[in-house]
Amino acid sequence: MSDPVESLAGPDMPAQDVPAQDVPALEITGLRVRFRSLDGRGPEVLAVDGIDLSVDRGRVLSLVGESGSGKSTVLLAIAGLLSGAAIIEGEVRLHGRPIMGLAERERAMARGRGIGMVFQDPGGSLNPVLSVGSQIDEVLGVHRDLHGRDARGVTEALLARVGVGDPKRRAQAFPHQLSGGLRQRAAIAAALAAGPEVILADEPTTALDATVQAQVLDLLVGLVSDEGVALVLVTHDLAVAAAVADRIAVLYAGRVVEERPAGELMDRPAHPYSSALRAAALPFSPRVAGDDARLPELPGRMAAAGGVGCAFAPRCPLATDHCRAVTPELTPYGGGRVACWRAGEIEA
Amino acid sequence: MTVLAARAIHRTFASGDKLVRAVDGVDLAVATGEILGLVGESGCGKTTLSRIIAGLDRPTSGDVMLDDQPFLGADGAVERGLRHRVQLVFQDPHASFDPRRTVGRSVGLPLRAGGMGRGATRTRVAELLESVGLDPALAERHPHTLSGGQLQRAAIARALAPRPDILVCDEPVASMDVSVRAQILNLLLDLRRERGIGILFVSHDLGVVRRIADRVAVMYLGRVVETGGSEAVWRLPRHPYTRSLAASIPTGSTTWRGGLGAVRLEGEPPSAVDVPPGCRFHPRCPIAIERCRVDDPVLRSFPPDVQVACHLAE
Amino acid sequence: MSRSGWIGAIGLGLLVAMAVLAPVIKPGDPLDLVGRPVMPPFTDPRFPLGTDQLGRDVWAELLYGARVSLIVGIAAATGAIGIGIVVGTLAGFLGGRADSTLMRVTEAFQTVPTFLLALALLTALGSSTFNVVLAIAISSWAATSRLVRAEVLSLRQREYVDAARLAGLGPLRIAFREVLPGSLQPVIALVGVTVGAAILVESALAFLGLGDPNQISWGVMIANGRDAIRVAPSLVVIPGICLALAILSVSLIGDELATRLAPQRRRAP
Numbered sequence: 001m002s003d004p005v006e007s008l009a010g011p012d013m014p015a016q017d018v019p020a021q022d023v024p025a026l027e028i029t030g031l032r033v034r035f036r037s038l039d040g041r042g043p044e045v046l047a048v049d050g051i052d053l054s055v056d057r058g059r060v061l062s063l064v065g066e067s068g069s070g071k072s073t074v075l076l077a078i079a080g081l082l083s084g085a086a087i088i089e090g091e092v093r094l095h096g097r098p099i100m101g102l103a104e105r106e107r108a109m110a111r112g113r114g115i116g117m118v119f120q121d122p123g124g125s126l127n128p129v130l131s132v133g134s135q136i137d138e139v140l141g142v143h144r145d146l147h148g149r150d151a152r153g154v155t156e157a158l159l160a161r162v163g164v165g166d167p168k169r170r171a172q173a174f175p176h177q178l179s180g181g182l183r184q185r186a187a188i189a190a191a192l193a194a195g196p197e198v199i200l201a202d203e204p205t206t207a208l209d210a211t212v213q214a215q216v217l218d219l220l221v222g223l224v225s226d227e228g229v230a231l232v233l234v235t236h237d238l239a240v241a242a243a244v245a246d247r248i249a250v251l252y253a254g255r256v257v258e259e260r261p262a263g264e265l266m267d268r269p270a271h272p273y274s275s276a277l278r279a280a281a282l283p284f285s286p287r288v289a290g291d292d293a294r295l296p297e298l299p300g301r302m303a304a305a306g307g308v309g310c311a312f313a314p315r316c317p318l319a320t321d322h323c324r325a326v327t328p329e330l331t332p333y334g335g336g337r338v339a340c341w342r343a344g345e346i347e348a
Numbered sequence: 349m350t351v352l353a354a355r356a357i358h359r360t361f362a363s364g365d366k367l368v369r370a371v372d373g374v375d376l377a378v379a380t381g382e383i384l385g386l387v388g389e390s391g392c393g394k395t396t397l398s399r400i401i402a403g404l405d406r407p408t409s410g411d412v413m414l415d416d417q418p419f420l421g422a423d424g425a426v427e428r429g430l431r432h433r434v435q436l437v438f439q440d441p442h443a444s445f446d447p448r449r450t451v452g453r454s455v456g457l458p459l460r461a462g463g464m465g466r467g468a469t470r471t472r473v474a475e476l477l478e479s480v481g482l483d484p485a486l487a488e489r490h491p492h493t494l495s496g497g498q499l500q501r502a503a504i505a506r507a508l509a510p511r512p513d514i515l516v517c518d519e520p521v522a523s524m525d526v527s528v529r530a531q532i533l534n535l536l537l538d539l540r541r542e543r544g545i546g547i548l549f550v551s552h553d554l555g556v557v558r559r560i561a562d563r564v565a566v567m568y569l570g571r572v573v574e575t576g577g578s579e580a581v582w583r584l585p586r587h588p589y590t591r592s593l594a595a596s597i598p599t600g601s602t603t604w605r606g607g608l609g610a611v612r613l614e615g616e617p618p619s620a621v622d623v624p625p626g627c628r629f630h631p632r633c634p635i636a637i638e639r640c641r642v643d644d645p646v647l648r649s650f651p652p653d654v655q656v657a658c659h660l661a662e
Numbered sequence: 663m664s665r666s667g668w669i670g671a672i673g674l675g676l677l678v679a680m681a682v683l684a685p686v687i688k689p690g691d692p693l694d695l696v697g698r699p700v701m702p703p704f705t706d707p708r709f710p711l712g713t714d715q716l717g718r719d720v721w722a723e724l725l726y727g728a729r730v731s732l733i734v735g736i737a738a739a740t741g742a743i744g745i746g747i748v749v750g751t752l753a754g755f756l757g758g759r760a761d762s763t764l765m766r767v768t769e770a771f772q773t774v775p776t777f778l779l780a781l782a783l784l785t786a787l788g789s790s791t792f793n794v795v796l797a798i799a800i801s802s803w804a805a806t807s808r809l810v811r812a813e814v815l816s817l818r819q820r821e822y823v824d825a826a827r828l829a830g831l832g833p834l835r836i837a838f839r840e841v842l843p844g845s846l847q848p849v850i851a852l853v854g855v856t857v858g859a860a861i862l863v864e865s866a867l868a869f870l871g872l873g874d875p876n877q878i879s880w881g882v883m884i885a886n887g888r889d890a891i892r893v894a895p896s897l898v899v900i901p902g903i904c905l906a907l908a909i910l911s912v913s914l915i916g917d918e919l920a921t922r923l924a925p926q927r928r929r930a931p
Contacts (some may be wrong), residue, residue, distance in 0.1 A: 061579035066525035180390070182564050206523075209389035210554060212595035213615040218605060236525060239555075239598035243605050263602045281600055293533045295559065298527040303496075404824050431830040444821040448844060454822070458829035506825065 017263075022322070023096035024054035025230035026105045026198045031090035033070070033077050039083070043325045044232045046306040047073045049254035050090075052330075054245075055230040058219065062233045062245035062262070066303040069251040071234045075200050078232070080111050095197060113143045116191030120203040122183035125190070126175040132186045133159075133171025143194035158189040161217055181212035188219065192227075199223070202234045217244050238281040242266045247336065249282065252312055254305030260336030265276065270338045272316045312343070318342045351481035351546050352401065352419070352434065352500045352514045353377045357410035359632070370396040371407070372570035373391045378514060378546040385578065386550045387593070389617050393570040395518055398550045402436040414513070432458065432510030439519035441499035444546050445491035445603025451502050452477075456511040475504040480535060484614050504535060508543075515539070516548045521556060534558055555596045558582050563653075564574030570620055572647070576654030586650060586661040588633050589613075623625045627659070635660055663918060670914025681705050683733045684725035688766075692722040692878050700894050714883075714897050715890050721877045724904060730879035731908055734795055735861035742856055743801030743849065746806025746841065751809070751893055752812030755837040755844075765811070771788045780863055792872045794867060798860050805823035806852055813845030850923055854916015858909040880905050 033048040048070045055061040063071040076082045078092055082226040090102050094114040097130040099107050119125045127135055136155040142148040147156055152171065159167035175183055184204060191199055201220065205213040221244050224231045235241050240247050242262050249259040250273060258271040269275040300315040310328055313319040323341050330337040333344070359371040362616060365594075366571040378384045388394045389536040399405040401412055406424030413419060414433055421427050438444035445454050455476060456469040464472070474484035480501040491499055500520060507515055517536065521529040537560060539545050551557050558578060566589065574587040585591040592613040598604050615632050618624065624631050630640040639659055647655040663671070683690075698707070703712040711720040753764035773778070779801035787793040817823065818841050826840045866874055868881025880901040887897030892901045911922070 066527060181616050209552060209616070211389065211592055212616055214596040214605070217615075221605065237598070238526075239600040241605075242600050242602050243598045266600060266602065277526060278600070280530050293539055293560070295530040297530045297534060402828065403829060431828070436824070436828055438825070440819045440821065444825050446822040446840065446844070454825070457826060457831070463829040507828075510830070606776075 005009065009135070012113060013263060015299070023058075023093075025057045025095060026232065027054040027091075027093040028052065028078060029076075029091045029093075031074065031077060031092070032088070033073050034087045036085045036087065044087070046304070047086075047254055047304045048077065051251075051254075051256055052100070053256065053259070055198070057230055058224055058228045060224055060231045060245045061248070062232060062235060062241035062248045063251055064235055064238055064241045064248055065237060065251035066277075066302060068253070069307065070254040072202055073217045073254075074235050074251070075202050075232065079115055079200055080107065080116050081117070092302055099283040113194045114192065114198060116188075116196040116199045117186055117201060118167075118184070118204045120206050122180070122187040123175060125187050126183065128175055131172050131174055132178070132190075136171075136186075136190050140191060141195035146260055155189075155193070155300070158192055159186065162189045162223075163215070164189070180208055180287065181215065184212075184216055185219065185221065188216075188223075191225070192229075196229065198230045198232065200232045200234075203236070204233070206237075213240075220244060238266075238277050245321050252305050253307075255311065255339065256330060256337075257312065257340065258336070258338045259330070260334055260338070264334050264336070268334075268344075269346070270333050270343045271312075271340045272318055272342070273312045275346045276315075310339075318345055350377045350379050351415060353413045353416075354397075354401055354547075355413065357397060357400060357412070358408045359393070359400060359405065360408045362623060366621050369570050369623055370620050371400070372620075372623070374410075374567070374570070375573070376401070376548070376565060378548055380513070380538050380546055382541055382543040382563065383547045383549055383561045385557035385564040386567060387552065387554055387557050387564060388547060388567035389552060391569075391617055391619060392567040393620065395565050396548050397567070398436070398516050398548060400519050401514075401548060402434050403434065404429065429573050432462065432516045434516065435507035435510065435512040437500070437507050437515060437517045437520050439504045439522050441496060442491060446500060447491055447492075450487060451489055451491060451494065451499070454491075455487065455502055455506040455509060458506065462510065472509070473505075473540055474629050477502065478508055479508070479530075480505045495528075496524060497531060500524070500532055502533065504532075504539075506540070507619055512545065514546045514548065514551070518550045519552070520549075522551070522553065528614045529556070536560065554593055558597070566593065566604075567615060569623055571628065571657065573629065573657045574649070576650075576653070577652065580652060580654050586654065586656040587629075587658045588660075589629050628655075629658075630655050664921075666914045666920030670911045670918060673907050673911025674915055677732055677911065679727050680700075680728040680913050684722075684729060688719065688722040688725055690722075692726040693718060696722075699913055700890060702894065703896050703900070710883060710898060711900055712894070714886060717896075720744055720883075720897065720900060723883055724880070724901060725885060725902065726878050727880040728904070728908075730791070730873075730877050731861050731864060731905070734798070734864040734879075735768065735857050735908075735912070738798035738802070738860035738864070739796045739853065739857040741795060742803040742860070743806050743853065745799060745803035747810050747846075747849065748918055749803070750807040750810025751814050751837050751842050751845075754811040755818055755833070755841060758893075759816075761811075768804045768807045769810075771801070772808070774801070776801045776859065777863055780867060781870070781872065784867060789874055791877060794864060794873060797867075798863050798923075802856060802859060802863070806849060806856070808916050809852060810842075810845055813848060814841050842888045847923055848920075851916065851920035853919065856914040857916070861912070862904070862910055 018263050029052050031048055031051045034044045034046050035141065036044055063074060068302040071160060077088050082088065087250045091098050094110060098175060100111045102110060118276050126132065133152060136158060137151040140151040149271055156171055159171060164170050164182060164185050178186060181335060205216050208216060220231060223229060245262045248261065248262050248265050249256050249269065252273050257263065258274045269278050276298040280298060299314060303311045303314060309324040310324060313323045328339045330339045354374065354376040357371050357374045361368040361370060374397055396405060400407050403420060403426035410419060410638050414430060418427060419430050419434065445451065452473050458472045459469045459472055471486055475483045477487060482498060482501050486494065486533050521532050530658050536547060540547055549557060550563055561578045563576065564578045567573045573581050574581060574590045581590065582594055612631055624641050625644045627640040627645050630636040632638065643659065645657045645659050648656045686722050699711045699713060699715050701709055701713040705712065709719050709721065711724065714720055721924040749764055749768060753761045780797040783797035783800060784793060787797065795857050823836060823841055826836045865881030868879045869885045871885065873879055873882060883897050883901040891898050
C-alpha cells in the first residue's frame with residue numbers, strides 16, 4: 001500500500017499550486033493587526049506592529065513570547081481566524097502566491113488547502129458530536145475530492161501516520177473517548193488531511209503531560225522532515241522551541257525583537273529580552289545548593305504595542321535615553337536579525 | 349523536623365460499577381522549612397492526595413498527622429482547632445476567589461472566621477498583601493481587575509493569613525508566563541526561608557519541581573514510585589518512569605530530542621480504573637521482566653536517601 | 663430600561679399607589695352600602711365605576727382589593743421563595759441522603775398542582791389572610807427549590823468555596839453566606855412569575871369563597887359580579903382587567919430585573 005500522506009501535495013493539485021523551489025512556503029510581510037473596540041467607539045488596540053517572517057519547506061519556525069506579545073494573533077491572522085473586529089494589513093504569501101488580495105471565497109479555499117492548524121486544546125478544534133474519522137473524511141471531501149470508502153482509507157492512513165494505534169477503531173471514536181495525547185494526534189491528522197504545505201501550531205503541547213509532550217514534539221518534527229511541510233510553532237517555552245525549531249523568532253509587544261537560528265539564539269541571545277526569557281526557562285538557571293536559590297526575575301510588565309522608543313526599554317537593564325526615544329528596527333545580526341540598539345551587549 | 353506526615357493514604361471513588369483507586373497507599377512527610385515536590389502526570393492522584401492533606405477530601409483509609417497528632421479525625425474531617433495549620437494555594441487564582449467579593453474580603457475571610465474584628469482584620473490584610481509584594485490598596489478591588497500573577501500573590505496572602513505550618517500548592521504556576529512564574533516561585537522560596545513554612549509543591553512540571561524542591565516524590569497511578577532528595581533523584585533516577593520523566597524535560601538544547609532515545613516513553617498513563625497487576629508501570633516499562641507482571645514492588649531504600657519501588661533498581 | 667420594563671414599572675406603580683392611597687382616596691369601609699345597586703360606570707361622579715348589586719362603590723372596592731392582591735401576592739411569593747431557597751440550598755450543599763430526601767419531598771410538592779394544594783390546605787386551615795398566604799407559599803416553593811439546588815450544586819464545586827472551607831468557616835455559613843448569594847441570580851427571574859402566580863391563586867381562592875370573608879378582594883368582586891354578568895358585565899370585567907394588568911406588570915418587572923442582572927455587571931475598580 002502506498003503511503004497516502006506522501007502524496008499529499010501530489011498530482012491531484014492544480015498546476016499553478018506546484019511549489020517553486022526557491023520561494024518560501026510561507027512568507028508574511030508588514031503584518032499589522034489592530035482590533036476595533038467592541039462598541040466601535042473606543043480606541044483601536046494595536047496587537048501586531050509590522051512583522052516580516054518566512055519559513056521554508058521542511059523547516060520549523062518558532063514564535064516565542066509571553067502573553068501580550070502578539071504571537072498567537074500572528075498565527076490567527078495567517079490562518080484567517082481573527083474576528084471581524086480585527087483590521088489586518090500586510091501580505092501573506094503561500095508559496096509566493098499572495099492570498100490577502102484574493103476574493104474571500106478563494107482566500108478561504110487557498111488557506112483551507114494550504115494551511116493546517118493545530119491548537120493548544122485539541123478538544124476545541126474537534127467537533128464533540130462527530131467521530132474523529134468523519135471529521136477528517138470531511139476535510140478530504142472538500143479539499144481532495146475523496147469520498148466514502150476512499151476517504152476513510154486515507155483517514156485511517158493519516159491516523160496511523162500520526163501514531164494513533166488501531167486507526168480503524170479509533171476513527172470511529174468521538175473526541176471525548178480519546179486521551180489528551182490521542183486527541184492532539186487526531187487533530188494533527190485532521191490538519192494534515194487537506195495536504196497543506198504549512199502547519200500552524202499554537203502551543204500544541206502545553207496542555208499535555210511531559211512524556212506525551214515529548215512524543216507529540218517528535219511527531220511534529222517527523223512530519224516536517226518526512227513530508228517537507230513547513231511548521232510554525234507558537235510557544236511560551238523557549239526550551240520547547242529550542243528542541244524543535246530551526247529558527248526562533250522572539251516577539252515582544254507586537255514586534256519581532258530577535259529572529260535567528262535556534263542554536264545561535266540559545267547559545268548567545270543578542271536581545272536583552274531573549275536573554276531574560278532564556279534565564280527564566282528553568283534549565284538555564286540550575287539550582288544552587290543552599291537556601292538562596294532564587295530565580296532570576298524580570299520586573300515589570302509588557303508594554304502595549306506601538307509606543308515610542310523600544311517597548312522593552314522600561315524593563316531593560318541596558319536601556320539608554322536613545323532606546324527610550326527611538327524604536328530600533330530589525331537589522332542583520334549573526335545568522336539572523338535583532339532589533340536592539342545595544343544588541344549583543346547583554347551577558348548571556 | 350517532620351511537621352506533616354501522611355501514612356498509608358488510600359482514596360477510592362466509585363465510577364459506575366467500577367472502583368477508581370485514585371490514591372493507593374501513599375506515605376509522605378514534610379519538615380519545617382522544606383519544599384517537597386510531588387510530581388506526576390494527569391490522573392496519577394497527586395491532586396486528590398493534596399486535597400486530602402489539606403483536609404478538603406476525606407481518605408478512604410490512612411492518617412494525616414501534624415506534629416504526631418491526628419490532623420484528620422476518625423471520620424476523615426479536620427480536627428477542631430487544627431484547620432488553620434494546613435492551607436492550600438490553588439492552580440487558578442481566578443477560580444479560587446469569589447468573583448462578587450473584594451480581594452480584601454476574601455483574604456480576610458480566615459481571620460474573620462477565627463473571630464478577628466473588622467478593624468483588626470483590615471489592618472492585618474494590608475500587612476499580608478504587603479508581605480507578598482502587593483499594594484494594600486488592591487484589597488478594595490474585585491478579583492477580575494487583577495492580573496493572574498497579582499491574584500496568585502493574593503491567594504498566597506490568604507493562605508498565610510491563619511499562620512499555617514504547611515502550605516499545599518497545587519500547580520500554583522501552571523499557565524503563567526515565565527517572568528511571572530519566577531516571581532511566584534521566588535515568593536514561595538522566601539516564605540519557607542523567612543517563616544520556616546513547609547511546602548508541599550504539586551506539579552506536573554518537572555523543571556519547576558527540580559528547581560525549587562528539596563525533596564521529591566514521583567507518583568504513578570496512585571503510588572509513589574520514587575522519592576528522595578531532589579538532587580539525588582534527578583541526578584540518578586532509579587525508577588524507569590522517573591528516568592523517562594526526567595528525560596522529557598526539554599533542556600533548552602537543540603539536540604535534546606536526539607538524546608531522548610531509549611528512555612522515551614510510549615503510550616499514555618492508563619486510568620486508575622484498570623490498575624495493572626504486578627508493577628503498575630510494567631505495560632509501559634522499557635525494561636520490564638516477567639516478575640514485574642505479577643509481583644507488585646514495594647519501596648526499597650538506596651543511599652543516600654532515596655526510595656524506589658522497582659524490582660530492577662540498583 | 664426596556665419599554666416592557668417601563669410598562670411593568672408603571673403598572674406596578676399604579677397598583678402600589680392604589681393600595682397605599684386607598685384610605686386617602688376613599689376613607690371608610692369599602693363594603694358599606696353607599697348608593698343605588700347596579701349603577702353603570704361613568705354615570706354618577708360620586709361612583710366613577712358604578713355600584714354593585716348591593717350598592718357598594720366599585721372604585722372603592724377596587725382600591726382596597728389592590729391591597730389584598732399586592733400584600734398576599736408579595737407575602738406568599740416571599741414565603742415560597744424563602745422556603746425554596748432554604749430547601750434548595752440544603753439539598754444542593756449537603757448532598758447525599760439529605761439531598762435525595764429533600765428532592766423527593768420537592769417532587770411530591772411539584773407534582774400536585776399548585777392551586778389544588780392551596781385549595782386543600784386552605785380548606786383544612788380555615789380562611790384568613792394569613793392562611794391564604796401560608797397556603798400559597800407552601801404550594802409554590804418547589805420550582806425555586808429545584809432551581810437553587812441546581813445552582814448550588816455547580817457552585818459548591820468551585821475553588822472559592824473550598825477556600826472558604828480552608829478559612830475554617832462552618833458548613834452552614836459556607837452554604838448560606840458563600841454559596842447561596844452566587845446562586846440567587848436565576849431566582850430573580852422567577853420572582854415576577856411567582857408573585858404573579860400568587861396573585862392569581864389568591865384571586866381564584868377568593869373567587870371560590872375561600873378568602874378572608876372580611877376583606878374585599880378582586881377575586882371576591884369577580885365572584886359577586888358573576889351573578890349579574892348579563893345586566894352589569896362591568897362588575898366582572900373591571901376587576902378582571904385589573905387582575906390581568908397586575909400580573910402582567912409584575913412579570914414584566916421580573917423579566918426586566920432578570921435581564922439587568924443576568925450578565926453579572928462588573929464593578930469598575
